[in-house]
Amino acid sequence: xxxxxxxxxxxxxxxxxxxxxxxxxxxxxxxxxxxxxxxxxxxxxxxxxxxxxxxxxxxxxxxxxxxxxxxxxxxxxxxxxxxxxxxxxxxxxxxxxxxxxxxxxxxxxxxxxxxxxxxxxxxxxxxxxxxxxxxxxxxxxxxxxxxxxxxxxxxxxxxxxxxxxxxxxxxxxxxxxxx
Amino acid sequence: xxxxxxxxxxxxxxxxxxxxxxxxxxxxxxxxxxxxxxxxxxxxxxxxxxxxxxxxxxxxxxxxxxxxxxxxxxxxxxxxxxxxxxxxxxxxxxxxxxxxxxxxxxxxxxxxxxxxxxxxxxxxxxxxxxxxxxxxxxxxxxxxxxxxxxxxxxxxxxxxxxxxxxxxxxxxxxxxxxxxxxxxxxxxxxxxxxxxxxxxxxxxxxxxxxxxxxxxxxxxxxxxxxxxxxxxxxxxxxxxxxxxxxxxxxxxxxxxxxxxxxxxxxxxxxxxxxxxxxxxxxxxxxxxxxxxxxxxxxxxxxxxxxxxxxxxxxxxxxxxxxxxxxxxxxxxxxxxxxxxxxxxxxxxxxxxxxxxxxxxxxxxxxxxxxxxxxxxxxxxxxxxxxxxxxxxxxxxxxxxxxxxxxxxxxxxxxxxxxxxxxxxxxxxxxxxxxxxxxxxxxxxxxxxxxxxxxxxxxxxxxxxxxxxxxxxxxxxxxx
Numbered sequence: 001x002x003x004x005x006x007x008x009x010x011x012x013x014x015x016x017x018x019x020x021x022x023x024x025x026x027x028x029x030x031x032x033x034x035x036x037x038x039x040x041x042x043x044x045x046x047x048x049x050x051x052x053x054x055x056x057x058x059x060x061x062x063x064x065x066x067x068x069x070x071x072x073x074x075x076x077x078x079x080x081x082x083x084x085x086x087x088x089x090x091x092x093x094x095x096x097x098x099x100x101x102x103x104x105x106x107x108x109x110x111x112x113x114x115x116x117x118x119x120x121x122x123x124x125x126x127x128x129x130x131x132x133x134x135x136x137x138x139x140x141x142x143x144x145x146x147x148x149x150x151x152x153x154x155x156x157x158x159x160x161x162x163x164x165x166x167x168x169x170x171x172x173x174x175x176x177x178x179x
Numbered sequence: 180x181x182x183x184x185x186x187x188x189x190x191x192x193x194x195x196x197x198x199x200x201x202x203x204x205x206x207x208x209x210x211x212x213x214x215x216x217x218x219x220x221x222x223x224x225x226x227x228x229x230x231x232x233x234x235x236x237x238x239x240x241x242x243x244x245x246x247x248x249x250x251x252x253x254x255x256x257x258x259x260x261x262x263x264x265x266x267x268x269x270x271x272x273x274x275x276x277x278x279x280x281x282x283x284x285x286x287x288x289x290x291x292x293x294x295x296x297x298x299x300x301x302x303x304x305x306x307x308x309x310x311x312x313x314x315x316x317x318x319x320x321x322x323x324x325x326x327x328x329x330x331x332x333x334x335x336x337x338x339x340x341x342x343x344x345x346x347x348x349x350x351x352x353x354x355x356x357x358x359x360x361x362x363x364x365x366x367x368x369x370x371x372x373x374x375x376x377x378x379x380x381x382x383x384x385x386x387x388x389x390x391x392x393x394x395x396x397x398x399x400x401x402x403x404x405x406x407x408x409x410x411x412x413x414x415x416x417x418x419x420x421x422x423x424x425x426x427x428x429x430x431x432x433x434x435x436x437x438x439x440x441x442x443x444x445x446x447x448x449x450x451x452x453x454x455x456x457x458x459x460x461x462x463x464x465x466x467x468x469x470x471x472x473x474x475x476x477x478x479x480x481x482x483x484x485x486x487x488x489x490x491x492x493x494x495x496x497x498x499x500x501x502x503x504x505x506x507x508x509x510x511x512x513x514x515x516x517x518x519x520x521x522x523x524x525x526x527x528x529x530x531x532x533x534x535x536x537x538x539x540x541x542x543x544x545x546x547x548x549x550x551x552x553x554x555x556x557x558x559x560x561x562x563x564x565x566x567x568x569x570x571x572x573x574x575x576x577x578x579x580x581x582x583x584x585x586x587x588x589x590x591x592x593x594x595x596x597x598x599x600x601x602x603x604x605x606x607x608x609x610x611x612x613x614x615x616x617x618x619x620x621x622x623x624x625x626x627x628x629x630x631x632x633x634x635x636x637x638x639x640x641x642x643x644x645x646x647x648x649x650x651x652x653x654x655x656x657x658x
Contacts, residue, residue, distance in 0.1 A: 014650025015642055038211065038380075039637035040408035042644055048405055053413035059421075077337055077345035086349045096349050103357045103428065106421045110365040113421070114372055117414035121407045124399030131402070137383040139403050140376070140633075142211035142641075 005150040006129040006177040007033075008160050009136075010169025011143050015041040018144035021167045022047045025148065028163055032149035036130070036139045058116030059109045066108025070101040129177040147175060202486040204298050204638055211641050218632045219384055221477045226625060229476055234621045240614020248607035249324065257327045259604045266587045266599035271325045273579045274609050276433055276454070277461065278318035278616075279359070280575060283426055284462020285311030286366060288491075289373075290422035293415075299487045301634040303470060308370040309627075310462070310469060313619045315363045317612040322355065351435035358432045362425055369418045375401050376411070377628035403633075430454040437582070443520035444528075444586030447512065449505060456501045457575060460545070463495035464571025471565045473624065482630060489558040495571065499549035506546065520591055528585050533598060537577045537585070544574030 012018040015037065022035055026047060035044055045051075078084060079092035089096070118124060130136045130147065139145050146169065148160050157174070164172045208214065252259050262269040285307035292300035323332050335356045337346055346353050379401040382394035401407065431451035438450035447453075470491065474483040513525035528538040548570050551557045558564065589596045623629070640648040 014644075016644040016650030016652070019644045035405040036403050037405065037408070038215075038403060039376075039633045039642055040412050041405070041642070044405045045409045048409075050406065050409045053410045055410050055413040056417055059414070059417045073337055074348050078348050082343060082345055084345075084347055086347060089349055099351075099354045099432065100348060100357045103354065103361050103432075106424055106428070107361040107364060110368050110418055110421050113414040113417040114368050117372070117410045118399070120410045123401065123407075126395065126400060128400050128402055131400075136402075140380040140383040141215045 004177050005157070006175040007147045007149040007151075007155075008157070008164060009130075009133060009145050009147045009171075009173055009175050010164035010167075011135060011138075011145050011171040012169060013144070015144060017168060018146055019043055019047060021146055021164075021169060024167045025146065025163070029154050030148055030152050030160075032152035032155075034147055034149075036136070036145040036147065038140055038142060038144075041144070054120060055113055055116040058119070059112035062112030062115070063105045063109030067101045067105040070104040071097050074100065129175055132178065133173070133175050135171055135173070202484065204302065204484075205635065206481040206484050208481075208639060208641075211636050211639065214636055214639065215380060215384075215632060217479075218482065218630045218635065219381060219628065221479075221624070222381060222626060222628060223384070227476070230621060230625060234618065237614045237617035237621060240610055241618040244607055245611025245615055248604050248611050249320075252604055252608070253324060253329050257325070259602065261599055261601045261605055263597070263599075265590060265595055265597050266584055268325075268583050268587060269599055270580075270601045270605040270609060271321045273576065273583050274612065275318050275321035275325070276458075276579045276583075277572075277576050278314045278321070278612070279362075279430060279433060280454075280458035280461035280579075281314040281465045281572075282311040282318065282362065282366070282462065283430060283455070283458035284460075284466055284494075285309075285314075286369075286422050286426045287459055287462070288466065289369070290419040291426065293419045294423060298638040299490060301631055301638050302482050302484075302487055303466070303491070304634065305370075305373065305629060305631045306469060306473065307466060308366065308373065309620060309623045309629075310465060311366045312363070312370050313616050313623075314465075315359065315366060316619075317616050319359050319363055320612065322359070351432055351439055354432045355436060358429045362429045365418075365422060365425060369422055372411075372414065372418065373631055373634070374628060375399060376403060376633040377631060379403065380632050381628060426459070427455055430458040442586050442590060443518065444513075444524040444582065447509065449508060449512075453502075453505045453509075456498055456505065457578060460495060460498035460502050461572060461575035463491055463498060464568045464575065466491050467495065467564050467568030468572065469620070471561050471568070473629075477624065477629065479630065482635065485559060485561070488561065488564060489555075492552050492558045492564055492567075495567075496549060496552035499545060499552070499571070503546050503549070506542075524586055524589070527589060528581055531585075531589070533588065534581065534585050537580050540577040541574055541581055544570045545578060548574070 010021070012021055018035055018037065019041060022033075022044065025033055026049075035041070035048070037044070074097045075092050078096070083091050085091075135143070136145065146164070148155060148164065154160075161172055205214065260269055260271065262271070288300055288307040289304040289311075293304070323329055326332065326335075334340075334344075335346055335353070346356075348354075375398060378394050378398035382391060382398045385391040385394055431454065434450035434452070434454035437445040437454075438447055440446060467488070470483055470488060474480055474488075510525055513521040516522075527534075529535060529542070531538075548567060551563070551567060557567070584599050588599055636642055640646045643649040643651075645651050
């Protein structure tokens with residue numbers, strides 16, 4: 001069992017404080033860092049330059065895929081494989097196909113949103129190095145933790161620690177990765 | 180820090196007088212830590228006595244009455260119910276529509292009010308979603324056994340089979356299969372996704388090994404990083420949008436089941452809208468019935484404040500007024516159409532000797548009792564709202580009875596007329612589904628985060644980086 005360094009964490013008391021700290025970390029040139037908060041902090045995605053989340057596209061793709069497959073399914077089952085005359089209606093028409101395919105668009109879109117969210121967040125995972133960190137439990141309560149990853153090109157155990165202490169981080173600590 | 184204090188005082192000085200300001204989402208807020216304790220308290224505390232007192236009868240209905248009535252019907256046949264020619268749709272379809280209806284307000288509260296940025300919805304959204312999920316489960320059961328041979332239910336799905344037959348998709352009854360299943364899947368996904376960050380809260384707070392294991396598993400490794408929240412928020416908005424579409428779709432399709440038929444009293448273009456609004460109205464009634472006792476018993480009076488309950492009551496009033504308008508239109512069109520069968524059916528809803536009681540319950544509750552919600556005194560009286568909520572459920576149940584049975588029992592040929600009386604098995608199954616609903620709901624209240632913890636925290640002033648309580652310094656604004 002090797003123990004390597006995951007990063008350095010610093011704790012803040014308020015959303016505004018971590019937002020200010022995040023700007024300074026970004027301006028210092030770090031790229032592999034993240035802010036852990038009990039709720040989404042307004043403005044953090046701009047500071048981190050996250051852009052637009054891809055979840056919407058995953059959802060759209062799955063929704064559109066479901067819509068198209070159901071249109072195809074209805075054509076195949078009711079117009080091609082076993083044409084069935086009901087009330088003299090056409091075998092294949094828009095009013096007949098729209099409702100079920102639209103419903104399945106919603107189903108596909110919803111599954112796409114959840115799957116996309118989990119996939120892009122690399123979930124589910126049963127463990128994360130930060131979950132061993134003893135002050136990390138407070139993130140889901142009322143603390144705001146900023147972690148600069150050891151993978152970052154600019155990372156330096158002493159300099160990074162100094163930066164985090166300088167911008168007002170409390171309980172600055174090393175986070176280890178027990179793998 | 181000194182800056183932020185003066186800023187807070189300045190903010191208080193500049194704030195509008197209390198009577199003009201908006202009621203705070205949470206009363207007596209003492210910060211994020213306090214809120215976390217408060218919101219997770221019930222799931223972590225010892226099970227109180229009242230919970231057992233309500234749970235045991237519900238569990239009895241769910242585990243004894245429900246399976247007995249269900250299996251007896253499935254093994255014997257639909258004949259054990261009162262359904263018979265000409266009333267082939269009886270209590271099973273009445274209850275199906277009623278349960279779907281109860282579900283709708285939950286989705287409306289959690290999804291549509293999220294899109295319109297109503298902060299108060301964060302406190303009751305989770306409870307509303309749970310109501311949706313459990314009542315769709317109950318609703319979906321009815322059509323599945325109403326077909327008579329439940330073991331052939333798979334015929335409703337396009338599964339390749341040795342007969343070479345496929346479902347017939349030109350019928351709204353077939354669309355219903357898709358709609359109800361989608362509703363169940365999507366509302367469960369939405370409910371579950373909303374709970375992921377709260378599972379993480381309970382995971383981090385857990386003191387016993389078993390709780391830790393379960394919530395670690397359910398939270399799926401959620402850390403609350405900005406990148407995760409970024410994707411999560413997007414997914415949440417997308418799901419809310421899709422759920423809002425479902426509010427307007429599922430009951431519309433149930434309405435189409437009726438209005439494509441030629442029966443007088445059903446064959447009206449207003450039916451899809453009628454069923455959507457009726458569903459929402461009924462669901463707000465159920466919301467009042469669930470919220471008012473739970474906020475007291477779970478010690479959440481500061482969170483689900485009286486102003487939130489009053490807002491639910493206002494929404495019930497609005498949907499009730501739309502329902503009243505639709506009743507007026509139905510009677511007007513029946514008269515204006517000049518169609519003798521339509522006139523006969525609508526006349527008999529209120530003055531036919533067989534089911535006039537149901538017709539007058541409908542008018543008495545949905546039209547008259549609803550008007551009480553105009554008064555602020557009533558809207559701030561929890562007992563009154565609880566009773567009105569119960570009555571709305573009864574009123575909407577009788578509306579479905581009037582529509583389903585009231586139109587079928589006397590159709591075009593007097594020789595074809597008949598009466599419908601539910602049997603003990605009809606009623607037993609309804610009691611069973613009620614029991615199952617309340618049993619599941621109580622299990623949810625006891626073991627899962629009953630309030631969306633991270634969402635409520637997210638709308639507090641402490642969560643706003645531009646607010647002094649959120650740590651903004653003087654003149655910060657958009658730093």
